[in-house]
Amino acid sequence: MADKEPQQPEELPIVLVHRLPSFKxxxxxxxxxxxxxxxxxxxxxxxxxxxxxFLARHAxxxxxxxxxxxxxxxxxxxxxxxxLELIVATSAGLNHIDLxxxxxxxxxxxxxxxxxxxxxxxxxxxxxIDVLRRISAADRFVRGRLWPVKENYPLGFKxxxxxxxxxxxxxxxxxxxxxxxxxxxxxxxxARNKKQSVPIPFYANVRDLAANSDVLxxxxxxxxxxxxxxxxxxxxxxxxxxxIINVGRGSLINEKExxxxxxxxxxxxxxxxxxxxxxxxxxxxxxxxNVVLSPHSAPATPESFEAVLQLxxxxxxxxxxxxxxxxxxxxx
Amino acid sequence: MADKEPQQPEELPIVLVHRLPSFKxxxxxxxxxxxxxxxxxxxxxxxxxxxxxFLARHAxxxxxxxxxxxxxxxxxxxxxxxxLELIVATSAGLNHIDLxxxxxxxxxxxxxxxxxxxxxxxxxxxxxIDVLRRISAADRFVRGRLWPVKENYPLGFKxxxxxxxxxxxxxxxxxxxxxxxxxxxxxxxxARNKKQSVPIPFYANVRDLAANSDVLxxxxxxxxxxxxxxxxxxxxxxxxxxxIINVGRGSLINEKExxxxxxxxxxxxxxxxxxxxxxxxxxxxxxxxNVVLSPHSAPATPESFEAVLQLxxxxxxxxxxxxxxxxxxxxx
Numbered sequence: 001m002a003d004k005e006p007q008q009p010e011e012l013p014i015v016l017v018h019r020l021p022s023f024k025x026x027x028x029x030x031x032x033x034x035x036x037x038x039x040x041x042x043x044x045x046x047x048x049x050x051x052x053x054f055l056a057r058h059a060x061x062x063x064x065x066x067x068x069x070x071x072x073x074x075x076x077x078x079x080x081x082x083x084l085e086l087i088v089a090t091s092a093g094l095n096h097i098d099l100x101x102x103x104x105x106x107x108x109x110x111x112x113x114x115x116x117x118x119x120x121x122x123x124x125x126x127x128x129i130d131v132l133r134r135i136s137a138a139d140r141f142v143r144g145r146l147w148p149v150k151e152n153y154p155l156g157f158k159x160x161x162x163x164x165x166x167x168x169x170x171x172x173x174x175x176x177x178x179x180x181x182x183x184x185x186x187x188x189x190x191a192r193n194k195k196q197s198v199p200i201p202f203y204a205n206v207r208d209l210a211a212n213s214d215v216l217x218x219x220x221x222x223x224x225x226x227x228x229x230x231x232x233x234x235x236x237x238x239x240x241x242x243x244i245i246n247v248g249r250g251s252l253i254n255e256k257e258x259x260x261x262x263x264x265x266x267x268x269x270x271x272x273x274x275x276x277x278x279x280x281x282x283x284x285x286x287x288x289x290n291v292v293l294s295p296h297s298a299p300a301t302p303e304s305f306e307a308v309l310q311l312x313x314x315x316x317x318x319x320x321x322x323x324x325x326x327x328x329x330x331x332x
Numbered sequence: 333m334a335d336k337e338p339q340q341p342e343e344l345p346i347v348l349v350h351r352l353p354s355f356k357x358x359x360x361x362x363x364x365x366x367x368x369x370x371x372x373x374x375x376x377x378x379x380x381x382x383x384x385x386f387l388a389r390h391a392x393x394x395x396x397x398x399x400x401x402x403x404x405x406x407x408x409x410x411x412x413x414x415x416l417e418l419i420v421a422t423s424a425g426l427n428h429i430d431l432x433x434x435x436x437x438x439x440x441x442x443x444x445x446x447x448x449x450x451x452x453x454x455x456x457x458x459x460x461i462d463v464l465r466r467i468s469a470a471d472r473f474v475r476g477r478l479w480p481v482k483e484n485y486p487l488g489f490k491x492x493x494x495x496x497x498x499x500x501x502x503x504x505x506x507x508x509x510x511x512x513x514x515x516x517x518x519x520x521x522x523a524r525n526k527k528q529s530v531p532i533p534f535y536a537n538v539r540d541l542a543a544n545s546d547v548l549x550x551x552x553x554x555x556x557x558x559x560x561x562x563x564x565x566x567x568x569x570x571x572x573x574x575x576i577i578n579v580g581r582g583s584l585i586n587e588k589e590x591x592x593x594x595x596x597x598x599x600x601x602x603x604x605x606x607x608x609x610x611x612x613x614x615x616x617x618x619x620x621x622n623v624v625l626s627p628h629s630a631p632a633t634p635e636s637f638e639a640v641l642q643l644x645x646x647x648x649x650x651x652x653x654x655x656x657x658x659x660x661x662x663x664x
């Protein structure tokens with residue numbers, strides 16, 4: 001490309017930027033610049049024209065939409081884009097998009113799980129080690145100058161040998177499994193469907209998986225079926241020493257029951273990156289030493305944002321040159 | 333053994349318990365009971381007889397000594413045990429034992445690295461993920477109720493792709509290498525000697541390793557040669573984004589220079605389980621968010637204590653039945 005003249009925006013393929021006004025395109029301005037050098041990015045929030053008028057005027061030409069973060073895409077919104085063919089999502093989870101409405105319209109959706117998978121898996125493993133070995137709590141103990149006073153900090157638990165149940169064996173869950181195997185954990189999983197090519201033991205539902213696990217790692221999509229599917233019943237069968245790691249979405253767990261189970265000792269601990277009502281975290285958790293609280297930062301590193309850029313550009317370029325998309329979300 | 337009558341203590345092989353009065357045999361009383369059922373454990377601190385008199389009276393029969401925690405064993409102390417043949421240490425590090433004095437006398441020493449290796453390696457990896465991804469700092473951010481106020485917590489760094497230099501590739505270092513390989517890190521090491529059977533790149537000294545690494549993980553023995561061998565020079569070549577994890581001994585690092593480098597931004601962060609003057613931690617570290625402070629608890633889980641018991645009993649039984657010892661410390 002270096003030897004070509006830069007293309008004028010009107011010659012570039014059109015991509016609608018879909019975002020809540022509060023979601024800026026990226027923290028990294030180069031993300032925006034790189035997209036703009038290759039695509040004509042239409043951002044209604046940057047136009048002085050009223051939103052509805054802007055959208056109506058451009059809608060006949062919008063085949064592709066890029067959605068930033070969890071900006072909602074409803075069936076009603078899709079009706080305003082009659083020739084839309086592709087939604088490129090910059091997030092891993094897609095619970096903000098009405099996927100059945102997309103499938104009905106034949107709109108293809110790509111997500112960014114691939115770009116985030118390693119970082120999210122790293123964070124899941126970090127949270128698990130932290131909860132079991134009480135790293136953050138012991139750090140508070142040291143910073144509180146309690147070590148010289150109270151001598152030893154209470155023991156944690158060994159990671160090796162733990163039976164880890166992975167809920168959702170997609171790109172993130174697979175990376176979690178790879179990492180935890182190296183620590184000597186035994187791995188099992190549940191998912192919508194058994195993966196025939198995967199030699200890991202499968203359980204048909206999260207309750208059966210919990211009954212046979214010491215740890216649950218949630219890294220599945222939030223859907224109607226998975227909403228609140230980790231409830232008190234699942235936590236009770238996981239048991240009093242059981243640990244839940246959630247790097248998926250807050251509403252995979254019934255948060256009220258999670259708080260009750262943690263406060264009441266029905267489970268042993270939790271490492272949470274996501275919550276039902278972010279950025280609000282149940283205040284009952286703030287006093288617990290068997291809980292590690294992360295502010296939805298599992299996917300957030302400069303490296304993963306660069307990977308999202310590459311994946312986003314890759315999907316857009318593939319679409320406009322009629323090549324196979326990089327990260328299509330399966331409709332099953 | 334179940335069908336035999338229990339042996340009387342005087343028929344059991346004699347083992348001297350060596351400990352500072354402040355080091356109780358174990359937090360778990362069953363450790364003591366299991367040892368006592370198989371060996372005649374002589375503990376001077378449990379006898380009403382004055383220590384020197386107790387030791388002098390029993391010394392002619394003491395072939396084996398079990399040392400608890402970091403209770404010092406000096407050359408002078410060894411002179412009081414003329415027939416001593418074996419020291420069974422319940423710790424991984426042996427800097428509290430005058431090993432050259434042991435070698436001169438032909439006294440064999442066993443340690444407990446094998447029993448602690450997995451837990452220490454887990455903790456090292458946990459500290460590294462925590463420092464890179466800011467888990468403890470972000471947990472403080474959430475507990476301080478800052479998430480709704482400040483929106484995002486600053487980004488951390490990706491673990492995958494980092495060049496990790498392992499200092500000391502013994503049982504602990506090898507477990508660290510195995511784990512971090514699964515995260516996509518590239519591994520190199522330094523050690524007293526290059527290990528011919530190990531395919532990992534070797535550097536002859538810690539400075540060269542630091543110059544070619546993003547992360548240093550210290551899990552070697554503290555000796556005259558390794559005392560303060562991680563100094564400001566090594567930290568400067570590690571670089572401004574470099575991270576040091578120390579699960580070895582505090583004095584492997586010049587702690588004063590470490591504090592200067594962390595405060596001055598000469599290195600990027602540190603995860604510390606050990607310190608030069610435990611339980612005292614340099615107070616300058618308490619305000620830093622790129623540091624995770626653990627109270628020498630890397631080896632501390634119920635599972636590793638059970639493993640220490642098994643290893644200790646295994647070494648003692650092997651000695652008294654003339655079988656090969658389980659975990660002899662090499663004299664090189």
